Amino acid sequence: MNVISLTVWTLENNCFIIYAAMIVCFIAFTMFHKNRMEAHYSRTAAKKKFAPTGGGRERDYPNDEDDPDLLVPAISEDTPHIPYRPLKWSDDVVLQRSREYYELMAKRRTVRSFSNEPIPQEVLDNIVKTAGTSPSGAHTEPWTFIVVQDQQTKSAIRSIVEEEEDLNYSKRMSRQWVTDLKPFATNATKPYLSDAPALILVFRQTHSWREDGRKRMHYYSEISVAIAAGILLAAIQYCGLVALTSTPLNCNLPVGKPHSEATVPDIARKSLEEIMIKV
Numbered sequence: 001m002n003v004i005s006l007t008v009w010t011l012e013n014n015c016f017i018i019y020a021a022m023i024v025c026f027i028a029f030t031m032f033h034k035n036r037m038e039a040h041y042s043r044t045a046a047k048k049k050f051a052p053t054g055g056g057r058e059r060d061y062p063n064d065e066d067d068p069d070l071l072v073p074a075i076s077e078d079t080p081h082i083p084y085r086p087l088k089w090s091d092d093v094v095l096q097r098s099r100e101y102y103e104l105m106a107k108r109r110t111v112r113s114f115s116n117e118p119i120p121q122e123v124l125d126n127i128v129k130t131a132g133t134s135p136s137g138a139h140t141e142p143w144t145f146i147v148v149q150d151q152q153t154k155s156a157i158r159s160i161v162e163e164e165e166d167l168n169y170s171k172r173m174s175r176q177w178v179t180d181l182k183p184f185a186t187n188a189t190k191p192y193l194s195d196a197p198a199l200i201l202v203f204r205q206t207h208s209w210r211e212d213g214r215k216r217m218h219y220y221s222e223i224s225v226a227i228a229a230g231i232l233l234a235a236i237q238y239c240g241l242v243a244l245t246s247t248p249l250n251c252n253l254p255v256g257k258p259h260s261e262a263t264v265p266d267i268a269r270k271s272l273e274e275i276m277i278k279v
Contacts, residue, residue, distance in 0.1 A: 134228035137219030158193035196254035
């Protein structure tokens with residue numbers, strides 16, 4: 001009797017024992033794996049410093065301290081609250097101002113052809129200060145605005161951006177994406193990055209440092225900086241300048257006056273009925 005015949009004969013005559021042994025092994029393996037998983041979860045739970053918030057999620061900012069003596073607000077808890085005295089206008093004036101501001105902002109367009117006429121420094125200062133009035137999580141003000149006017153630096157930024165855009169158009173972006181951009185006559189060449197008199201680079205700070213050396217967390221920093229960028233665009237439009245939200249670095253904002261021969265696509269924005277729902 002060869003090995004194969006012997007094996008088949010053994011399985012046929014001892015199938016009950018073999019099946020029973022397999023079931024026992026399966027149960028033992030399952031229990032062993034279950035115990036390991038429970039031990040893992042127990043160790044993980046023991047290491048967690050923070051209780052879950054609503055919805056069963058952990059806190060998003062695990063850099064607080066367990067010691068209550070170290071839980072000191074980043075801004076003094078004794079910060080006084082002062083009366084808020086906004087400007088007051090009649091309903092007619094409010095309506096008129098809302099209409100005027102809409103009409104001003106409705107003229108805002110993305111421009112890709114800039115005049116190299118310089119911008120007064122105080123204008124740039126005021127634009128950035130206006131962006132700095134944006135709301136932010138726990139008043140952390142998680143933004144840095146870098147104003148680049150040096151021609152050599154602008155050219156270096158353009159070189160980096162164009163290198164990335166070459167990859168975008170040739171490899172990263174889908175064919176549909178590239179097709180959708182054709183009406184805007186945009187491509188990997190970005191002359192406005194060196195032509196515009198100023199580039200404003202908007203950076204987000206995920207955290208900063210307190211005077212005592214401890215980390216100060218910046219809450220909702222991405223949303224806060226996005227709002228600040230919107231206010232920055234509005235400030236640029238308000239003072240009669242133009243800008244372009246430039247990719248791929250996602251922070252470049254060429255700012256200046258439009259070139260005398262600048263053109264923009266003849267497109268329309270969505271109507272109020274398309275973007276607003278009344279409840």
